[in-house]
Amino acid sequence: MPELPEVEVVRQGLAPLLAGRIVVGFSRSGQRLRAPVPVALLQQLIVGQQVKDVDRRAKYILIRMKNKASLVIHLGMSGRLGLFPAARKPAKHDHLRWRLDNGLELRFNDTRRFGLVQVLPPGPDHEKEFFRQTGPEPFSKDFSAAYLQKKAGNRQQAIKNFLMDSRVVAGIGNIYASEILFASRLAPSAPAATVSLDEHRRLVKACRQILKRAIASGGTTIADYLNAGGQPGCFQLQLMVYGREGQACRQCKTPISRIVLAGRSTYFCSSCQK
């Protein structure tokens, strides 16, 4: 599923196509997503409004309208957003469709329905409240080695799960957590509290480097992910450990290990990562 890089690539694709457009109507499949679709708010605050710009926070896409309301979309595990001619027959699992003033339709397709669509009414407090628990963006100044070490405190949780905690830092999921730890030369199971300040420095640097490279490669496509134009990403070709159990480490040839941490597959090189 989409982690920060994939969501950012979708945002970059949608922004120029949506900015300035007016939403003239909306239809739905009737299926619920992670939460019920807020139909009344969509009708009241999104339909009839012009799109100002498209932003991203954590793994959420924010479509900001000129009336100061925002359409918030989370892609879950299998969500896709794309623009299609309104006359084209909807595909299977197209759950929401917003018709635009240029004959196109923004469509949200989500096989597994772990996605989320919410409307934030005008006013800064709603967005603030929505992201109250969300940690800093990896590219922000607030995300630093000192911050990480303070946040880790006495936590015995594995550093990999710590990195995937959206309250610690936004946007890192299961693929990039393994990749970031490989780039940081840190074992994924190390308790967060045992990570030194210098190792936190490596983590911050690796987070930014890996996420930046993944965005530049259009994201990682394992099974479902496609960008707003329906194209897959190609960062999967550069993965060092994720999904490579038993294959030779690209640095030292040691077979890549797979363990399960908090129910998630975790990949690492037992020789390069200590």
Next chain:
DNA sequence: CTAACTCCCTGATAGC
């Protein structure tokens, strides 16, 4: 409080 487990859902794949 912390951290792991369970569940939401569909579909691909492996094994029998």
Next chain:
DNA sequence: TGCTATCAGGGAGTTA
């Protein structure tokens, strides 16, 4: 071929 079990990029709620 067809059945069943397992697994998948997220995250909220529950449990110990």
